[in-house]
Amino acid sequence: MVLGSVLLSGVMGLVAVWWEDTFIGLLFSSLLGSVLSSLWAWRAEGSPPGILILALFVFLPRVFFYLPMGMGVIWIISQWERIYLVARRNIGKVIVPLVCMIFSIAAGLFSIYSEDVRFALLQTDQMVQQGLQAERYEDLPEPLKDVWYFENYAKGEYTLEVSYDPDSLPVQRPMVDYGTLEPLIIVRFSNGFMLGCVFSPPKETPVCGNFNH
Incomplete structure (x- = not known):
């Protein structure tokens, strides 16, 4: 997810400065960010295809949240170009990239999962690895015995995705206090087989x- 966020931000920045017209660049960049983030959210939740159309309209307001990001990228690029056009030594040639790097690192900290989610990811990965090595049903880890046809x-290969909607997995789970975070780890295999662990x-x-779908 962190890598995907970095790539999305880079592509949006490239689109924002591609056109000479600032407004067109900002508009296309914001639309691209809204569509791609909506696609990612739809895929991560494992929702039926029909939900995608509704999701696009629901998440279109994200366009307005991405506009300030695009404006910031354009401003940074313009300042950087202006500084580098100066032949003499300029401390801005060092300060601007340094500030951008510090800001990027600070913003990236918001993409780091909490300790509970990281624990869930690690446990799920270890459990799936044990399940793949099991030769009989009896050798499967106890939680995986409830997964049909595992x-x-x-x-083959698989990916792990984090969801914060545990109710989307039709299983009986322990009661928790209201507001308690219950990470749902979605396991997607390359052949299309999918399961979840709460x-x-x-x-x-x-x-x-x-999952039912």
């Missing part, structure tokens, strides 16, 4: 199952 279809604190063992 031993038949859990093959972590309900303080219990460290997840509840896993299949």
